Amino acid sequence: MTPENLILTALALPLAACIACLIFAKQPNLRDGLTLLVSIALLGTVISILQQFQSGQVIEASWWNFNPGVAIAFKIEPLGLIFALVASSLWIATHIYGVGYMRGNNEKKHARFFACFAFAIFATMGIAFSANLLTLFLFYELLTISTYPLVAHKETPEAKAGGRTYLGILMSTSIVFLLTAIVWTYVITGTMDFTPGGILTGKTEAGFLAILLALFAFGIGKAALMPFHRWLPAAMVAPTPVSALLHAVAVVKAGVFSMLKIGVYIFGIDNLAATGASQWLMWLAAFSILAASLIAMQQDNLKRRLAYSTVSQLSYITLGVALASSMGAIGGGLHIVTHAFGKITLFMCAGAIYVATHKTEISQMRGLGKAMPFTFIAFGIGALSIIGLPPLGGSWSKWLLMVGAADAGQQVMIGVLMLSSALNVAYLLPIFARGFFDGSIKSDGDDGDDGGGDGGGDGGKSFRENLKEAPILCVLPPCLTAAGCLVLFFYAGKIEEFLAPIIMGGS
C-alpha cells in the first residue's frame, strides 16, 4: 500500500466500525464481532505503518485545504506512532472487555455505545497522526464530542451531570485557550506545521512565550492539569470500559500527547530551555502530581481514586515537557505507554470487580482477592507498574523523567517524583492488600446489592458462596494488559531509542 493509503486506512477502519455498529444495531454478535475484526485490522495497519516508517520512508497525506496554505494533513512521526500503537492495541483488549462488561452488566443501548467508542478511536488516530495544529484541534474536539454520549451513557441524573461537567470543562478550555493559542501561533509564525525543533524559536520574547505556553497548557483540558482536572473524576460515571480505554488511555493521553507534541514541535525543547518559559509549568505540574495523589488517598470509591491517580500521573508527562530537557521529553513519551498499560489494567480490574460483586467502594472489598485471584493479581501488577517498581514498565519512564530532571538541574523535581511514588504506594497497594490479607468478606447487608450481579440463577445462596470471578471476557483482558506491563520493562529501551529522534533537528 502507498503511504497515503495507509494513513487513510488507519482513519477509515474505526470510522467503518462506527458505521457498522449503527447499521447492525440489532444483531449484537455480528456487530461486536465485526468491530473486533476491525480493531485487529487497525493494529495491523498501524504496525505496517511502523514498518514502513522504520525503513526510512516519509509517510504523509493531506486532503482538504482549509485556508490558503493550511490543510487537513497527516504526517507520521515517532511520538504519534507510539501513541497510535498504544491506542490501537489496547482497543482490542478493551473491546473484548467491553462486550463482556456491557452484556454481563445488562447495560442498554449497546449499538450507540460501541459506535461512539469506535468514533473516539477514529479521533484518537487523527490526533496521533496530525501534521499541524489545525488537524490536531479538529480531532481533539471530535474526541470530546464523541465521548460525551459515553460519559452520559446511563442517562441518569448523575450521568447527565457528569456529562455536563465533562463537556463543559473540555469544551471551554479548548475553545477559550487552545483555539486562541493556535490562532495566535499562526498569526505570529505564519505556519501551524509540527516541525522538529519548533517554529516559535526567536519569534517572540520569553514573557510572551510563557503566556502562549499557558494558553496551550490550560487549553488542553484533556491533560487534566490542575485546576482544570475536575472533568476526569466526573467522567467516572461512565461504564468502566469507557473509563478504561478513554479516561486512562485515549482521551487523557490525547491531552498529554498534544502537550508533548506542542512542546517538542511548536515551542522546541531547546527554545523552552533557553528562555525558561516553562519554569512555571514545571512547578504547577509538580503541584498537580502531589495534590492529586493526596486527594486520591481520601477517595473510597475505587474508580474515583484511580481517576485522581490518573490526574497525578498525567502531570508526570506535562512535567516531562516543562523540564525542557531531552530526557524529560522522551521520558514523558515513554510514560504515555507505560501508564496506559498500567492504568487500563487497574480500571478493567475495577470493572471486573463491579461486574462480579457490584461493589464500587474500596472499604467493601475486604477479602475479595481470595475469590477473584486473577483480577486482584492483575490489579497488583498494574499498581506496581504505576508505582514504578521493576520489573515493570513503569519503572523506566519514571527513571527517565528523573534523569531528565537531573539534566535540567531541577533536583527538587527528583524529590517530587520520589515523594509521588511513595504516595502511589500508599493509595494503590492497600486495595490489593485488602483483597488478600484483610479479614474475610462480610456478608451482612450485602445480599441486597448483589442481586442479579453474578449471573443470576442462584439467588438463594449467600453472598460468599456466590462470589466468583467475573465472566472470562472481563478477566482475560486485564490479565493480558498486566502481562503487557511486564513485557514493557524489557522493551522500554527500544521505545526510548525509537523516540530519540523527536528532539533532534533542534538548534
Add this chain to the structure above:
Amino acid sequence: MMSLVENHAAILVVILPLIAAPLAMLFGNRNVAFLLSLAASAGSFLLSIYLLMLVKDGAVLAYHIGGWAPPLGIEYRVDAANALVLLIVAAISLAVLPYARTSIEKEIAEKNHTLFYACFLLCFTGLMGVTITGDAFNVFVFLEISSLSTYVLVALGAEKDRRALSAAYDYLVLGTIGATFFVIGLGLIYMATGTLNMVDLSERLASMEGNRTVRSAFAFIIIGMGLKLAIYPLHRWLPGAYTYAPSAVSAFLAATATKVAIYVVIRFMFSVFSIKFGFEQDTLKYIFFPFAVIAVFAASFIAVFQINVKRMLAYSSVAQIGYMLLGIALFSATGLSATLVHLFNHAVTKGALFLAIGAIIYQIGSPLMANMSGLGKKMPWTCAAIVVGGLSLIGVPGTVGFVSKWVLLMAALEAGLWPVSLMIVLSSLIAVVYVWKLVEILYLEPLPKDSQAREAPLSLLVPTWCLILATLWFGFAADFTVHVSDIAAQSLFDGKFGQDAIIMGTEGRS
C-alpha cells in the same frame, strides 16, 4: 441562446423570479406555482454560480439596463462581495422551496398556497435585486419589494398561531421606519450630489467629507439599515418574526434577509462613502464595537433561557449578527473577510437548523422544548442534523462555524486586540450552553410513552441535509469561501468597485 443567457446573467437572476411571481398568481394552481418558483430559483442559482465564477478572482462586472449608460441609466454591478451574497440567497431559496411544499401543508390553508409562492418569489426578487444593483435608489425599491412580501409571509403563520399577526405588525412598523430612514439618507445625498449611481456617488462624495448633509445622510442610511439587519438595540422585530413565521419562511429569512442588509451596510460604507468616512474620526468604531459585543453576549444569554426553540435560534441569530458587525468594526481586510465568510457560513448553518426544527414541528406540532424530549430515538436524522448545526453554531472544527471563528479570531489578533479575541471565544461558550440544552433534551430525556412521533418525510429531510452537508463540506474545504471573501474584502478596501468594470451584454444587445 447560451450567449444571450450569459450576456444577461446579471439581470436574469432578478428577472426570473420577478416574472415567475405574477405568473404563479395568474395560474392559480399551487402545483404550477411551485414548479415555477422552483424553476426560477434554480435558474437564478445556476446564474449566481456563473457570476461568482467570473468575479471570484477580483474582476468587476457591470450591466447597463436597457443599454442606458450610467449615471442616467440603472446599472447592475457585480464583484466578489455581492456575487457571494447572490449565491447565498439563491442557494437557500432553492433548498427551502422543496421543503416548503411539504411544510406549508400543515401551516397554511390550501387556498393561500399560490399566494405563498408568489410572495416568496417577490421576497427572493427583492433580496437579489438589493444585492446586485449598483444604483442607490434601486436598492430602496428592491428593499421594499422584499420587505412588503416578507410582512405577508410572516403573517401567513397566523393560521397556526395568531401571534404571527402581531409579530408581522411589529416587523411592518419597525421595517418601515428603517426603510424611511434609509430613503431620507438617500434623499440627502441626492441633494448634495445630484446623482444616485453608486460609482458616481463615490466619486462626488470623495470631496465632500466635511459636508454636514452628507454626514447626516450617512447616519440615516446606517441606522435605517441597522433596523433591517437587527443591530442589537434595533433587533426587537426579529425574534417575533422568526418565531411565528411558517417554518420555511423562518429558515429563508434567517439565512438571507439580515445577510443582505449587512451587505448593503458594507457596500455603502466602503464603496459609496469613502472608506475613511465612517472610521476616520473613529466614530463608527465606537458605535459598532460596543453594540456588537453587547449583541453577542446579551442575545446569546437570552437564547439560553428560551423554551421555544425557534425563538432560541432567533436570539442566536441576533448574536451572530454581532459577530458580523465585529468583523466590520475591526476595520481591516481580514476583519471584513471574516464578516463576509460568516455571511455565507451562518446562512448555511442557520438555514439548516431552522429547517430541522421545522421538521420536528411538522411532526409533533409544537416548537416548545418540553415537547421534544427523547426525539433523538424517533427522528434520528432530523436530530442528527440539529446536532451538527448546533456544533457549527458553537464553532466546532469541521463545521463552517469554525471557519468563521477562525478568520475572526485571526483578524482580532492581527490587530493586536486580544481582549476582543477573548470575548469572541468566551461568547461561544454561551452557545455551548443553549445548544447542549437542546441536545440533552433530544437525546437524554425519556420519550413520552404516548409519543406518536415518526421520522420526518424525505421532502423535509433532503433539503435539511443538503444544507447540513454544505455545513460540513465548507467546514473542511474552506479555502473556496475564504478565498472569495478575502478577494472581496480586499477589493472593497481598495475601492475596486468603482474602477474599470467589464461591461456585460454589449454584443448580445440588438
